[in-house]
Structure formats: structure tokens, C-alpha cells
Amino acid sequence: MLRFTTMEINKWFFCIVFCIVNFCFGQNRVVKKPLAEIIETVEQRFDVKFSYAFDDVSNVFVEAPEPDTTLQQTIAFLNTKTLLNFKILDDRYITVSVIEKTISVCGVVLALENKTALFGASVAIDNSNKGTITNEAGKFQLNNVPLNAYITISYLGFKSQQIQAKQLFSDSNNCNQVILVENKQELNQVLITKFLTTGFQKLVDGSTVLNTKVFGILPGLTDPDILQSIQALPGVESTDESIANINVRGGTNDQNLMLWDGIKMYHSGHFFGLISAYNPNLTNKVVVTKNGTSSEFSDGVSSTISMFTKNELSGKFLGGAGANLISADAFMEIPITKKLELHISGRRSITDAFNTPTYDNYFDRSFQDSDIRTNSENIENQTTSSDFVFYDYTAKILFDLNEHHKFRANVIGIDNNLDYFESISNNNETESKSSNLAQKNLGFGGHWMANWNSKLSSHFTAYYSKYNVDANDYRIETDQLLTQTNEVLETGFKFNTYYKLSDFLTLLNGYQFNETGILNETTVTNPVYDRTKKDVLLNHALYTQAEYNKNKTFFRIGVRVNYFQKFQKLIVEPRLNIRQKLSKQFAVKLEGEFKNQSATQIVDFQDDFLGVENRRWILANEQTIPISTSKQASFGIDYNQNNLNVDITGFYKTVEGITASNQGFYNNFQYINAIGDYTVKGIEFLANKTSNKYSTWISYTYAINDYKFETFTPSVFPNNVDIRHSISVGFNYDILEDLKISVGGMWRSGQPYTSPVAGNETVTSGNRTYVNYGAPNSKNLDEFKRLDASLSYKFNVYESINASLKVGVLNLFNTKNIINRYYKVNPNDSESTIQINNASLSLTPNMSFRIDF
Secondary structure, three states: OOOOOHHHHHHHHHHHHHHHHHHHHHOOOOOEEEHHHHHHHHHHHHOOEEEOOHHHHOOOEEEOOOOOOOHHHHHHHHHHHOOEEEEEOOOOEEEEEEOOOEEEEEEEEEEOOOOOEOOOOEEEEOOOOOEEEOOOOOEEEEEEEEOOOEEEEEOOOEOOEEEEHHHHEOOOOOOEEEEEOEOOOOOOOEEEOOEOEOOEEEEOOOOEEEEHHHOOOOOOOOOOOHHHHHHHOOOEEEOOOOHHHEEEOOOOHHHEEEEEOOEEOOOOEEHHHOEEOOOOOOEEEEEEEOOOOOOOOOOOOOEEEEEEEOOOOOOOOEEEEEEEOOEEEEEEEEEOOOOEEEEEEEEEEOOOOOOOHHHHHHHHHHHOOOOOOOOOOOEOOEEEEEEEEEEEEEEEEEEEOOOOEEEEEEEEEEEEEEEEEEEEEEOOEEEEEEEEEEEEEEEEEEEEEEEOOOOEEEEEEEEEEEEEEEEEEEEOOOOEEEEEEEEEEEEEEEEEEEEEOOOOEEEEEEEEEEEEEEEEEEEEOOOOEEEEEEEEEEEEEEEEEEEEEEOOEEEEEEEEEEEEOOOOEEEEEEEEEEEEEOOOOEEEEEEEEEEEEOEEEEEOOOOOEOOOEOEEEEEOOOOOOOOEEEEEEEEEEEEEEOOEEEEEEEEEEEEEEEEHHHHOOOOOOOOOOOEEEEEEEEEEEEEEEEOOOEEEEEEEEEEEEEEEOOOOOOOEEEOOOOOOEEEEEEEEEEOOOOEEEEEEEEEEOOOEEOOEOOOOOEEEEOOEEEEOEOOOOOEEOOOEEEEEEEEEEEEEEEOOEEEEEEEEEEOOOOOOOEEEEEEEEEOOEEEEEEEEEEEOOOOEEEEEEEEEO
16 A cells, blocks of 8 residues: 655645646647747748738737648638738738728726726827726727827826837737836826816815816817916906906915916916916916915915926927917927927917907907007097017927936016007197007026935926016107016026835925015106116025825825025915815815915006006015915815715915005005905805716805905905805817817806995095095995807818817807996096996907817
């Protein structure tokens, strides 16, 4: 009898199991060989010759045909297993060619670190308007994809990846995995991938991202105008329809920190505020933060609006051009070497060549309350004409020294130029005058991004920004030349280090230095008068913050310490941003921040620029103009299920150190120097339901916004932008895959204004008579209401050339809205006044056509 030890039995059992497993599962293992080797084997076996291009069969792997198949069976097998066409010409020769057809591709997008599926990743066919997003399992599928096309897969916070379509082809149900690597310099995790419309995304820290490259459609817009689009968010609006006057949670426009690739910008709009000055074609994304800001940002007590251009090398020549009824633009991405690339863009108005209904409406809206008159006005013995031109340009150099060190350099230029001509005929003599208003912002920036190891990275930024408003106004009747200048020069640099303590916890430390100089100058001839004021301010800042993001918890806690060298003043600013998920549907968020601002704008209705631009930048002096500071807190609840997102947020904000001249009062406080504050508290509500074909939303903001000036009587009264109720609704629908429509409207209560005292409308002091205003901001304009609509159609012109046609209409029902009201002394009766109403845009159509290649 044979006897086996336990160890021997285990060895035999292991061998038997191994053989069974190897036999059972080894039968199904498919071994793929290079196609070139298989072709060589077939040539030797059947004594035939294949004719093919080496590039067509290189990197193609396929399982070998069965050894007992005939030549015809072998060729049929290769035709089914490859994307090539094998054709037998005769008994000797066989040709191999690329199939000129479309294929179906699929893939599963995963994160590198933990192999988790990335839901909502963007999958786009290059040089095409077709694409999709990944589902909850990270899977995607596209049909009718050109065989030689390239597919770009991107996800916010990760490095994009470009893959040839045929690499994602599969003859089975198994999709290839696509692994994306986290980009440490990118933004934090996306919370909602489709928000309001395609291209809007909501981040876990509460900020909102506008991705202009995949931007969908919003009511009334024909282009992804950056500063117009963000007004779709609750708490962000413009009381006078101007993007140069965006009010975020009751703040003034100059209280928004505006950054373009890290360069601080002091100017935001063309056409004196009706069109965004930032070309969206190279602006890759825009991040809007209303509260809970990162500690690396300050100098904007209301909000932070950061614009980023494309920051990765594409390796391909790309471009596009387009035009609407106001301007034309073009952009190009030009690869110079594998490590060096140039991105450029330019836009210019076309209205100096011909007028359009859009231009006429914009002109009337912008210059209705100014010294400018159009040719159509019939004034006795007087003829006038005007010439208005605007343009902007950007350029960016991208250089990757290696995978660890990247360098970027960019420039942006914005220009508005208005020439006004006037001639007066009297006694057969003609006198002429010309006036000019130029508004410019020029910025330069440089970046060095370094990854020192898997845990430590750094980002160094330096910039220069110059803003100018220059006006020359020659007055015939007094032979007087008035010259005015407002100039801002700012240089600065910032150095950030990022240290990854774990997969979930990152530490940011940084230092920032700014030198800001502001010049205000007014010169008058006959009589001679000259006033020049120049101020310079140096600011040093140290900041640190910790950011944790794991499972259901996100928090960001930081502090920023600012030191103003001129005043020897230290300002400490804590920051807090917490989001806790309570269940699959509900989450709560808590945000808070302290911020400061040293450069503000004053509003001067008397010493304005041709009556068109009445705002000037000035610096704090800690005497008559203090450094403004803000404190803000907000608490909210999120609900998200079945593509329905509901967000309710309550907020409280107080801003101290504002001046009366900073607010632009149309009342008895207009010429009084005073320091005060304002407090705004309210609730924001947003409900958004999305699907593959539609998106619909409704937002509502309720806010109470009051001034407090101790030296005024009364000391507390409504803010100039105290909009108690604001409602916005919208509906987007994909009629066809490439045909989309968007309809939306807004309604808000009228803003406050001050009226004269009834029965005692004017008051005389010396030789001057003034309007005798009553209680400040005690009345309100009629409610503002407007309905807008847009239609978008995309189509292919050629294999690699795509086009889009968009039509939009603002104020579809031509509603007459009054957006501002003030009073003047009646020149014919000094005891009465004249009411001046500024009207909103009338029905304004626009149309754009673009080609991208």
C-alpha cells in the first residue's frame, strides 16, 4: 500500500488543480501577434505576396488564424479581426488597405491613483462638434467615428489625454480602459458636471466653473460671453445690464477681483460695459467664487472671477474664426516644436465699416446720457459724428522643459477708442471741435510650474498690468481744451508651494507682493488749471491653507496675513470652507471669509470723461479713503438626485470702509466726503433639472442691502443696488443633436432712487441752484423684466472643419425698462426740475457664424 505524507498530498493536489485551471482557462486565452508576422507566415505558407504600407500594419496585433484554414478563409478571418481591407487580386498578389469608414468606439475612464470611475468626463472627437460624457461607471460609447480621428478625453482636475479612435475599437463588448492622471495644479473635485447648460460645472468648494470650449447655449447669447454668462448664477446680476457693473451679493463692480491667467485686470468691457472684453476662444475656463475663497486670493471684497487660458500643449495646429453683428475674431494654436507652442487670438469691432441694428441699439444704450450725439440727430446749425472702435488681443507661449518643469508667458491687450466730431455754422463761418476717449488695459504675465517629486510642487507667477483712461475734449464756445487721465500701474509676483501630505490632504503655503501706483490728472486751458495726484502702495502677504477631500467630507481652512508697508498696517484674514455630505441626496455647506481691498473706484458725475465714463481708480490713504474690509458668512443645503439639483444658501456680508464718492449717489450726498459701510443679508435659491436633451432652471434671490453713514441724516438707508427680489428662469432643449434652443427670462424689483422734495424741488446757494433731494433711496423704479431667446446649429463643412450658426434676441418683447433715474434743474424754470430716465436695451437681435478647424 502506498503511503503519502500530508506535504506530498498537498503538492499533488496543487499540481492537479494547476493543470485543470491551466487546461480550462488556457483554452480561451487569446494570444495576439503582430500583424506583420502573421502576414509573413501566410506568405510562406501559401506562396503569395502582400502589398501594404508599413504604417498601416504597424502596431496592429491580432490572433493567428487556424493552421488548417484555406487562403480564402484566412483572408476572411483577417478582414473580420482588423480595420484593414485584405483583397485577393490573383493567385499571387493580395493588397492591404485602410478601410475608409467609420467605427464604433468605447472606453472606461478611470483615475490613476485609485482606479475609480470618472463620471461626467468629457469625450470629444477632435475637429468635430460630436462628443459625449461618461456615465456613472466611467463608460462611454461613440458611433460613426472616422477611423483616423483622434479623441480627447478630459476631466476637470486631471490631465487630458488624446487617443486615436482605432485604439478604442473593439470587436467585443470589452471596452478599453483610459487612465487619467490627476493634475495637482488644477481645480478641486467637480460636484456637478452639467449645471444650467453644457460647460457650467459646480465644484465641491461651492465655486462655479464656466468651460468655454464646451459651452452650450444660454438665452439671448450668441457667443459664450464670459461676464454675461455668469449672470445666470443666483446672487450675480447687473442693475444696469452692463458687465462693467456686475453686482455680486450686493457689492459694486470694483469689489470683484478680476484675474486673467493670474494678471489683475482693471477693465472688463467693450462698448463701455455691454460686451465682455475677454475673448472666450482662448479663455479655457472661468471660476467664480462668491465666498469661502482660497487664502491665496484677496483684494476683492465681493467676489473673485479667475479666467484661465488653455495651459497644455495640444501638439496640433488648431484655429477658428467668426463674426457677429458687432465684431469679428480669430484664434490659432500653433505648435512650433514638440515642447513649444504659440496660442494667439484677436477680435475687432466691424461697426466702423457698417452699422447694424445691434450696433445702433448698443450705441443708444451706452451714450444716451452723454455728450455724444449721432449723425441722425438734427440740431440747428450743428452737425456731429462719432467713430467708435474696440479691439482686444491675446498671445501665449507654452514651453515644457520636461514633464516636471513648465513655463508659460502671455500678454493681453484691451482697447476702446471713441472719436467725437462737432461743427457749428454761424454767420457763414464754421467752427469744429474733436474729442477723444481712449480706454486701455495691457497685461503681461509669466509662470513657472514645477513638480519636484510626487508630493511637492510649486507655482511661481509674475505680472504687470497697466490701465489707462485718457480724454481730450475741446469746447468751441470757450476755446477751452480739457485733458483728463486715470492711470493704474501694478506689478506683482506670487510663489505657491503645494505639499501632498496624503491622498486626501494638501497643504498650500505662499507669498505675494504687489506694488500699485495710480495717477489722476486734469488739465484745463483758458483759464489754465492743472491738478495731478499720484499714489503708490506696497503690499506683502503670507498665506497658508489645508485642504482635505475624502468621501463625504471636504474642508479648506486657511489664513492670509497682509502687510501694507506705507501705513505699517497688518490685516489678518481667516478663511473657511466646509462641505459635509449627510446622505446620497443631501449635503450641508458652511463658508466664511475676511478680505480687504486697497484700490477702489470713485464716481464723479461732474468731472467725467465726455459723460461716457465717470469712474476713476484711486488708492486708499487711510485718512479720507480707508482700506475696505469685508466679513462674510454663508450656510446652505444641497439636494442632488436623478439629475435634479436644489441649492438653498443664506448669506450675511458686511463691507466697511466705503466712501460716499465710491457709491455714485444721485442725491444730496453726491458731493459730501464721508466714510461708511453696507450690510447685505439674504437667501439664494436655485433648482436645476437636467437630462441628455434638456436643462431647465429657476433661481430666486432675496436680499436686504442697507448703507450706514454716521454723518448722514438719516444714517441708515437702502443701498443703490438694493434689489429685494430677483427671479430668473430658463429652458434649454436639444431639438436635434446639433440644433439647440434656449429661452429664458428675468424679473427683479426696481432699484432705489431719490426724488426731489415735492413743492420745494430746488435750493439756491450763492449763484448756483441745486436739486433739493428728499429722503435718500426712498422710492423704487418699476420692476425690471425681460425675455431672451437663442438658437444654435452646428454642422460639418469638411472632415476637419466645423461650423456653427447662432441667433439670439435680447428683450424679445421689447419691454420698456428704466434702469436709472435722476433729476436736473430745469434751465427754463430754476424752481422746478427735469426727470432724466436711462432706458435699458430695446429689442436687440444678434447673429454669429463661426468656423473651427
